Amino acid sequence: MAKKKTIRTIPQERTPMREQDPRGRAKNFTEVACGYRLEEALNEAERCLLCPDPACVEGCPVTIDIPGFIRKISAKDFRGAYDIITDTNLLPAICGRVCPQETQCEGVCPVGETLEPVAIGRLERWVGDLAIAEGWSNIPYIEPTGFKIGIVGSGPAGMACAADMAKAGCDVTVYEAFHQPGGVLKYGIPDFRLPNTVIDAEIENLRRLGVRFECNTLVGRLFTIESMIEAMGFHAVFIGTGAGYPALLGIPGDSLNGVLSANELLTRCNLMVAREFPNYDTPVPLGRHVAVIGSGNTAMDAMRVCLRLGAQKVHCIYRRTRAESPARAEETHHAEEEGIEFHWLANPVEILDDGGGNVRGMRCIRMELGEPDESGRRRPVPVAGSEFEFPCDMVVFAIGTQANPIIGQTSKLGLNKRGYLEVDANLATSMAGVFAGGDIVTGAATVIEAMGAGRKAARSMKAYLGIRDTDVVYQAERRGSAGKLFGIDLTERNFARVRL
Amino acid sequence: MTGPKAARLMPDPHQQPAFKIVAREDFSDATYLLEIHHPLMARAAKPGQFVIVMSHEHGERIPLTIADFDRVKGTITLVVQAVGKTTREMQRDCTAGTALYAVVGPMGLPSHIGNARKVVCVGGGLGVAPVFPQARAFKENGAHVIGVVGFRTRNLVFWEDKFRSCCDEFIVCTDDGSAGIRGFVTDGVKLAIQRHPDIGEVVAIGPPVMMKACAAVTRPHNIKTVVSLNPIMVDGTGMCGGCRVKVGGQVRFACVDGPDFDAHQVDFDDLMSRLRRFAREEKAALERWAESCRMKIAPGPLGSPSPAEESEALALPDPFEEAQGG
Numbered sequence: 086m087a088k089k090k091t092i093r094t095i096p097q098e099r100t101p102m103r104e105q106d107p108r109g110r111a112k113n114f115t116e117v118a119c120g121y122r123l124e125e126a127l128n129e130a131e132r133c134l135l136c137p138d139p140a141c142v143e144g145c146p147v148t149i150d151i152p153g154f155i156r157k158i159s160a161k162d163f164r165g166a167y168d169i170i171t172d173t174n175l176l177p178a179i180c181g182r183v184c185p186q187e188t189q190c191e192g193v194c195p196v197g198e199t200l201e202p203v204a205i206g207r208l209e210r211w212v213g214d215l216a217i218a219e220g221w222s223n224i225p226y227i228e229p230t231g232f233k234i235g236i237v238g239s240g241p242a243g244m245a246c247a248a249d250m251a252k253a254g255c256d257v258t259v260y261e262a263f264h265q266p267g268g269v270l271k272y273g274i275p276d277f278r279l280p281n282t283v284i285d286a287e288i289e290n291l292r293r294l295g296v297r298f299e300c301n302t303l304v305g306r307l308f309t310i311e312s313m314i315e316a317m318g319f320h321a322v323f324i325g326t327g328a329g330y331p332a333l334l335g336i337p338g339d340s341l342n343g344v345l346s347a348n349e350l351l352t353r354c355n356l357m358v359a360r361e362f363p364n365y366d367t368p369v370p371l372g373r374h375v376a377v378i379g380s381g382n383t384a385m386d387a388m389r390v391c392l393r394l395g396a397q398k399v400h401c402i403y404r405r406t407r408a409e410s411p412a413r414a415e416e417t418h419h420a421e422e423e424g425i426e427f428h429w430l431a432n433p434v435e436i437l438d439d440g441g442g443n444v445r446g447m448r449c450i451r452m453e454l455g456e457p458d459e460s461g462r463r464r465p466v467p468v469a470g471s472e473f474e475f476p477c478d479m480v481v482f483a484i485g486t487q488a489n490p491i492i493g494q495t496s497k498l499g500l501n502k503r504g505y506l507e508v509d510a511n512l513a514t515s516m517a518g519v520f521a522g523g524d525i526v527t528g529a530a531t532v533i534e535a536m537g538a539g540r541k542a543a544r545s546m547k548a549y550l551g552i553r554d555t556d557v558v559y560q561a562e563r564r565g566s567a568g569k570l571f572g573i574d575l576t577e578r579n580f581a582r583v584r585l
Numbered sequence: 586m587t588g589p590k591a592a593r594l595m596p597d598p599h600q601q602p603a604f605k606i607v608a609r610e611d612f613s614d615a616t617y618l619l620e621i622h623h624p625l626m627a628r629a630a631k632p633g634q635f636v637i638v639m640s641h642e643h644g645e646r647i648p649l650t651i652a653d654f655d656r657v658k659g660t661i662t663l664v665v666q667a668v669g670k671t672t673r674e675m676q677r678d679c680t681a682g683t684a685l686y687a688v689v690g691p692m693g694l695p696s697h698i699g700n701a702r703k704v705v706c707v708g709g710g711l712g713v714a715p716v717f718p719q720a721r722a723f724k725e726n727g728a729h730v731i732g733v734v735g736f737r738t739r740n741l742v743f744w745e746d747k748f749r750s751c752c753d754e755f756i757v758c759t760d761d762g763s764a765g766i767r768g769f770v771t772d773g774v775k776l777a778i779q780r781h782p783d784i785g786e787v788v789a790i791g792p793p794v795m796m797k798a799c800a801a802v803t804r805p806h807n808i809k810t811v812v813s814l815n816p817i818m819v820d821g822t823g824m825c826g827g828c829r830v831k832v833g834g835q836v837r838f839a840c841v842d843g844p845d846f847d848a849h850q851v852d853f854d855d856l857m858s859r860l861r862r863f864a865r866e867e868k869a870a871l872e873r874w875a876e877s878c879r880m881k882i883a884p885g886p887l888g889s890p891s892p893a894e895e896s897e898a899l900a901l902p903d904p905f906e907e908a909q910g911g
Contacts, residue, residue, distance in 0.1 A: 262822050264639055264687040272820075301604075301689040303822060307629050329824040333836055340831060340855055342862045349825035357645065357819065363873050366645035366671055367819075368866030442858040489823050490841050494694070 090134050092199055099201035100129040107422040111392045114276045114360060117419055118182070121211045130158040133203045134196060141190040141205060146537030147180075147245070149173045151190055151205055158208060167216045170209060171223045175248040175294075176287045176536070178217055179241075179270060181210025182279050184533040185413045217286040222293055230254040232550050235319040237304045237492075240268020241532045242325030242523030244291060245539030246546075250323075251294040253543070253552050259291075260302040263356065269327060270532065272356040273348070275386050277393070278416075281355075305495035314518055321518045321546045324498075324506060325539060328486035328524035334378065338436030339482075343370060343444035347377070347387040347483035354390050369394065372479025376400045376447050378433055382531075384483035385416040388425050391481070399425050400477065404432040404452045404465040430454075430465065434472060436480055446476040486529045503528070511545040512538065520545055603684035607660060612743035615667045616711060617676055618652070624659030626691060632718035633696025633813060633845050636663070637821040639687035640675045647671055648818045650715035650790075650844075651691060664714035664743075670870040677878075692821045693844045696811070698722045701785025705777050706752070707733045707799055709770050709791025713744055715813060716790040717751075723788075724751040731777045731784075732756065735770035735791070739763035754780075771798045784808050789848065793857045800848035810848035814839045816859055831855045 103119040104110075110117050121129065133155040141151045150169050157166035170177045186192070186206035194202035216222070232255045236243045239261035251257045265271055267284045292298065304310065304326075313319045331346035333339060350369065353359040359369035375391040377384050380403035388399045401420070403410060406429045410417060421427070430452045439445035451471035454463035488504030499507040499515035505528060506521040508514055514521050522538030524530055547553075608620040626636070635650045653662035667676040679685065696719050706720035713734045724730045732752035736742050737760045749755045756773040757765025766772060770791070778784060787810040789799035796812040803810045816828040816839050823841035830839050831852035837843060 262689055263820065264689070272824075301687050303689055303692060306634070306691050307625055327824075329822065330838070330841075331824075331826040333826070333829070335836075340829065340836070340859065342859060346826040349819060349827045352819050352825050358643070362866065363870045365643045366870065368645075368863045368870070370862070442861070491822060494841070 090131075092134070092196065095132045095134065095196070096128055097200055099132070099204055100125045100207075102204070102207050104419075107419075107424070110277070111389070111423040114393055116280050117277050118415075120214055121207055126158060126208060126211045127161075129204050129208055130155050132196060132200075133159075136195060140193040140195065141203075144190045144193040146189065146533050147174050147540055149190075149209070154212065155203070155205075155208060158212070163212065163215055164221065166212045167221055168223060170212055173540075174536075175223075175290060176213075176241075176244065177209045178213030178283045179279060179287055180533055180536070181206050181208075181213050182283075183270075183274060183531070185531055187414055189533070214283075217283065222290045227252060227254045227295070229256065230550075230552055232256065232320045232552070233318055234258070234546065235313045235317070235322045236260065236325065237310070237322065238268055238325040238327060238523075238525075239266035239288075239298060239300075240325060240327055240523065240535065241270060242327075242535035242539035242542075243268065243323065244288070245536035246323045246325065246520075246522070246543045247296045247539075248291055248294065249540055249543035250546060251291070251296050253547055255320075255550075255552075257295065258297045258299055260304050261298060261300045262303045264300050265356065266298045266300060268325075272352040273383065273386070274532075275351065275355055275390050277389065278386065303491070305491040310492065310496040310498065310516070310519060314516070319518075320550055321520065323539070323542050323546065324492060324514070324519065324521040324525060325523040325535065325542075326489055326492060326525045327535075328505075328529045329489035330487045331482070332485045332487050334433065334436075334482050334484065336433055336435055338438055338444070339480075341436055341438055341444050341480075342442050343372065343478055344436055344480045344482070345370065347379070347383045347481050348486075350387050350390060350481050351383070354394070360390075360394060370479055372396055372444075372477065374398045374400075374477040375479045375481060376402055376433075376475075376477045377481045377483060378402045379483035379485070380405075380410040380412055380417075380427075381483060381485070381529075382412045382416055384481075385412045385420045387481045387483050388420055389423060391479070392423055392425070396479075400475070401425055401427045402431050402433055402447075402449060403427070403429055405454065405462060406430060409462045432465065432467065433480075437474070444478050444480055446474055447480060448472055448474045486524070488528070489525065492525070511548070512542040513545060513549070518549065520549075604686075604688040605684045606679055606681055609679065609681045612664075613741050615676075616741070616743065617665055617667070617679075618714075618743075619663045619665060619675075619679055620660045621663065621685065621688060622660055623688060626661050626688070627654045627656050627659045630654040630661055630691040631695035632698065632722045633715075634691035634693050635715075635815075635821075635844060636661070636688050636690030636692065637818065638663070638685055640671060640679065641686045644686060645671055646687075646819055646821070648692070648815060648821060648840075650813065650815070652714035652717060654718070662714075664711060666711045669867050670874045673871070674874065689821070692840060694842070696722070696788070696813075696845050698726055699786060700726070701728055701809070703729045703731070703781055703784045703786075705731045705733060705774060705784055705787045707735075707770050707774060707787065707789040707791070708748070709735045709789070709795040710737070710741070712789075712791030712795070712813075713748060716788060717744060717748055719788050720748065721751040724753075728785075729753045729781075731781070733758065733770050733773035733777060735759070735773065735795070736764070737761070769798070770795060771802050774799055774802050778802070778806055778808070786811065787848075788812075793853050793860065796848060796851075797853035800851070800853070804849055811845050812848040812851060813844045814846060814851065814856060815844065816856060817862055830859075 135152045154166040154169040190205045191202040234250045234255045234257045236259040353369040357367035358365040359367040375396045377388045431449045435448040437446040451468040452465035455466045458464040520542040522542045523535035605622045610618040637646045649663045652664045667673040704723045708716040730752045731754040733756045735758040758773045790813045818828045819825040821840045828839040833850035
């Protein structure tokens with residue numbers, strides 16, 4: 086047994102992660118953060134104190150055994166580390182990249198009280214990437230329960246719920262309105278932050294678990310939630326459709342050509358690959374001087390996409406200060422490095438017309454912070470007489486979302502006054518057997534919060550259906566020879582230990 | 586990092602269902618009909634709804650109104666006009682027996698088939714197709730249906746018999762008078778209003794300029810008028826906000842709040858301006874495509890079109906050029 090580590094004996098410096106040079110990367114869609122090398126991961130793993138009562142596990146929305154997997158990394162049992170993570174999170178390569186760790190696991194890490202906290206997210210990502218490179222996947226043989234589960238929306242909430250229900254032996258079908266699964270991970274988060282290859286690999290893992298993805302299916306309109314339960318034989322349904330209805334500016338000029346939502350810009354660019362127009366048919370507006378309104382993660386993504394599409398100057402307009410900005414610290418930092426110009430404490434008043442229906446500039450007003458509002462953040466108030474104009478030819482708004490109305494329009498599910506689905510503490514909706522989670526319940530939030538909601542809903546579903554996890558999972562993990570399938574040796578009926 | 590090898594090596598066991606084109610009919614050298622096998626959609630579709638189509642993996646998502654559905658055969662019908670790169674490419678490639686990469690829907694709120702006793706259903710050019718299911722629904726509801734269809738000229742007329750069969754009266758208008766009355770659909774609407782002072786509702790679908798003109802005709806008579814808007818869309822589920830339109834001073838999304846709106850409230854100038862959002866890119870895509878077709882089909886100087894023909898072929902198409910104005 087190694088000597089107990091203390092804050093004094095561990096490596097004092099947080100291991101930096103290599104990144105593409107800001108000057109070069111702002112012109113390409115290759116991932117910015119390169120990830121750890123083996124020796125870097127080992128070094129960072131050494132920094133974990135392996136607390137017996139770890140705060141970080143509590144800080145994780147899906148309660149990954151963080152010291153457990155880090156211990157495995159230190160022991161060079163990388164497969165073991167992967168196994169521990171995938172006990173609770175099937176998507177480490179994604180979560181390691183997009184979770185706001187500084188407010189979750191890393192935010193409560195005791196190392197962080199004196200030094201920089203352990204880079205848990207980077208270690209998780211390292212394990213996830215290694216698993217993809219090595220072709221690992223943990224697919225136990227699962228005894229079918231005979232329950233049929235329908236999942237509406239293939240974003241993070243739906244994927245997390247699907248994974249848990251499939252592991253519990255259910256027959257899971259995920260419906261997606263777009264032509265590719267992944268939801269916001271695909272259409273929203275750009276490749277330089279979360280490569281599509283990573284998402285596809287994680288989705289492939291779900292498929293190997295037996296999850297079916299049905300794309301091009303708009304639930305509500307093609308068939309209703311009610312009919313899934315009543316006619317299509319689903320024993321339970323999870324709705325994770327996302328907020329998906331951009332909030333609008335509501336200022337003069339907001340319908341000019343050249344004004345678009347970050348959702349539209351990102352969808353065109355990411356999912357529809359408009360950045361390769363005309364090799365792909367979908368066009369994307371190209372601005373030379375772009376103003377992005379808002380300062381959340383979506384705004385950061387939109388700004389950095391604009392740079393990569395060839396914008397000369399990208400401005401960020403936010404009515405509060407950097408301290409209140411909701412973006413992940415790393416994203417703001419990256420955006421700044423790439424040359425985004427931030428205008429804190431500014432609010433748009435009008436978008437100016439060039440006379441031909443296109444954007445020629447924007448008029449803003451300076452703000453100052455007043456008393457805290459209901460969100461606890463200090464409310465920005467306009468400074469009289471401080472209006473200013475600047476030229477731009479494209480305006481992107483990333484000021485949040487509202488509830489998507491389709492499920493509400495097509496079902497009798499209870500909604501709250503803002504149009505989001507109403508659920509109880511177990512994420513059960515007003516209809517028996519129908520659960521909901523993610524942005525369609527909470528309004529816009531993060532990927533990991535949506536995944537946490539998907540997993541919570543899965544727990545409720547299992548309780549509702551009377552499935553006890555211990556009965557079904559991993560029971561018949563090792564069985565007799567079953568030959569080969571697609572070149573995979575099935576002798577153990579356990580895909581998990583087979584390298585592809 | 587490159588993609589997982591496994592994903593490329595293993596055949597995908599859950600391949601997308603093919604959206605098979607079971608029949609095709611060409612109405613003119615620009616307008617064509619596709620009948621697509623999709624039993625679930627055929628069962629769910631209601632008048633006024635639309636689908637979003639991708640013809641191939643690199644394609645764009647284009648909204649097309651459902652022109653007909655056959656619940657017994659399990660098919661939906663789309664009528665498409667070859668105006669841009671995508672629709673021209675589909676005109677070339679989408680023959681019976683082939684399949685579309687993606688078809689999703691039915692999207693949008695179904696048309697409200699009210700209890701009006703006398704209804705005028707107006708279709709301008711391509712708009713004849715999407716207004717047909719509404720005319721049929723009004724007829725089934727027991728209304729007196731007056732059909733008004735307009736085309737530039739006689740040989741562009743399509744679905745005359747089909748449309749007529751669900752109408753009590755039927756007025757064909759052509760710009761040049763080669764079929765029916767000489768004039769725009771607005772002249773047909775005026776005629777219908779003259780004949781029937783008690784018209785309860787007008788439904789008009791066609792190019793924006795036509796719908797705007799129809800709204801102007803019915804406004805003084807205070808006749809409820811509904812139009813179906815077809816702005817540029819990406820997802821069709823309310824997510825991107827590209828299809829926002831101004832109706833009665835409010836911003837609405839055509840994909841989830843429409844596509845039907847009160848014609849007297851719609852800001853058509855805003856709609857027409859927003860339809861030109863990608864004019865430059867659309868032109869570039871079409872030029873590039875036309876160029877690649879020419880390379881394939883007619884190599885050498887003999888096969889090349891004359892400069893005059895060329896410039897005509899490459900001119901930026903008005904998205905509704907074929908569907909005449911009002």
